[in-house]
Ligand SMILES: Nc1ncnc2c1ncn2[C@@H]1O[C@H](COP(=O)(O)OP(=O)(O)OP(=O)(O)O)[C@@H](O)[C@H]1O
């Protein structure tokens with residue numbers, strides 16, 4: 001690991017211990033919490049031991065890894081000192097420790113395994129300390145949580161499916177020159193520049209008119225319909241661009257040979273162009289999916305549901321824990337989608353290179 | 355057999371091929387030679403209907419190509435190109451098996467055919483490799499093997515050995531010649547390498563600006579160029595050395611024993627060019643030609659008759 005990163009981390013850690021509260025005691029949900037610092041909660045010998053391990057780990061990687069796993073454990077130990085019936089707020093130092101340990105883990109060998117295990121440890125902390133406000137908030141929202149998570153995924157999958165269909169048509173028409181390519185990209189880029197909140201709002205008016213005029217369509221000005229339409233509008237540009245780039249990047253010599261050998265246009269497209277363009281197309285799906293997972297949060301504003309519901313509720317009530325209940329799963333979903341599609345694209349590439 | 359009669363092709367207003375007539379008899383290797391942009395590739399692509407032409411008629415195996423279904427026509431004609439155009443996502447074996455599978459051959463027959471070709475081109479050990487794992491020469495061999503896979507009567511080759519080092523190139527040319535001896539396809543071969551053209555051609559066609567400047571056997575063209583263009587194209591002053599290269603000592607030697615000694619001994623099928631080189635190297639002016647029997651002698655004065663024999 002680069003020395004510069006370690007030095008920066010050292011400074012940040014020291015700052016975390018000295019200037020940021022580790023946890024906070026909150027007598028009830030309304031009253032503000034009282035910040036507690038690491039040096040107040042943890043005995044000096046423990047902090048000293050940590051410093052020694054830290055210095056040792058300069059040479060000794062195992063010590064360093066042990067340190068990363070010690071962080072959630074220490075926070076747990078500290079949280080045991082909370083007065084009875086107090087909610088335990090999570091302080092800035094904990095967030096910093098969490099973020100730093102993730103960044104470090106990513107630099108170490110076997111990073112993926114390490115990150116997974118560390119996440120496990122931190123979630124274990126959340127699970128093991130029921131008085132943590134995040135835990136309490138989650139328990140309270142549990143019924144709605146799974147429902148909204150499902151809704152979130154449904155919105156993403158639905159808009160992805162529609163995007164793929166429309167993109168396929170657009171790509172087909174552009175490749176055959178039935179549509180002017182520059183016009184297509186001008187429109188798609190324009191859509192991309194509309195701020196998402198504005199787009200959701202703009203869609204409400206025509207859609208509610210439409211739902212009045214044709215109730216049998218089942219659309220409405222609020223809810224899933226404007227959300228999906230807006231998501232599709234944002235997803236089209238990366239999808240169409242990647243598909244076109246992928247399909248165009250197939251070498252001319254290859255297409256020439258395919259034609260000269262007597263492949264039909266259909267065979268050339270499905271057996272040559274598509275497989276060769278596939279990694280780039282999957283890359284497009286990856287960008288689109290990650291983007292859509294994030295955007296669905298905003299769609300909660302027009303009543304579409306999803307993780308955004310917790311985020312906006314939390315913002316309204318100044319309840320940061322509630323915001324996190326919406327935000328953290330969104331981040332995790334986005335990362336998972338990113339990892340999955342990156343893996344898929346790489347696999348498709350490797351299959352070719354074998 | 356391939357026969358073009360009065361074929362013209364325009365790109366927009368520009369004339370790419372102007373009233374071309376050309377006949378390639380069955381089993382002959384016809385080389386199209388010409389500088390860049392003279393229309394060689396265009397001519398080739400007319401034959402398998404990858405391009406439509408504006409005037410004239412093209413016949414393949416005595417049938418007007420307009421009467422073929424273009425897809426079927428292309429499957430019945432082998433096609434190899436400069437950049438190989440191998441499919442990067444298929445391994446060598448699958449690349450070669452393309453046309454047989456398009457033709458709907460049974461898997462066993464396809465397997466057998468592919469194996470035969472792999473052996474013929476000495477690339478059996480690479481059968482499972484992907485194209486990007488091949489050297490340039492190996493990739494070109496696969497490209498030519500793929501073109502032959504459907505066992506076509508007619509083979510179109512567009513600079514298949516370009517972009518190779520001279521040694522690999524020559525060995526591929528030798529391979530092609532020996533394979534051609536065996537299989538006797540009708541081949542149209544495009545190149546802009548004069549030595550390659552002279553070496554491979556049964557019939558050499560020199561093109562310029564969409565027209566045929568002259569066609570005939572390589573030696574005939576070397577000896578009797580119609581125009582100063584053809585003479586220049588075939589090497590200008592060096593045309594004599596090329597002629598010597600395509601004449602064997604057997605054709606020049608005489609029974610009269612040489613006036614001068616010492617002399618070297620050469621085989622009868624050695625080219626006159628090589629003999630000249632040996633004479634220069636050894637500082638001698640005459641040679642004895644010996645094969646399965648003594649053929650006679652050849653002196654440096656005899657070389658002046660190269661253009662006449
Ligand atoms: N699709 C096309 N559209 C317009 N012009 C073309 C097209 N294909 C070829 N030409 C023109 O036709 C002429 C002949 O091209 P062709 O590819 O047959 O040349 P070539 O003899 O094969 O050259 P090279 O040795 O460089 O491959 C050139 O002037 C070229 O610019």
Ligand SMILES: [Mg+2]
Nearest residue numbers: 394395396512
């Ligand atoms: Mg060409």
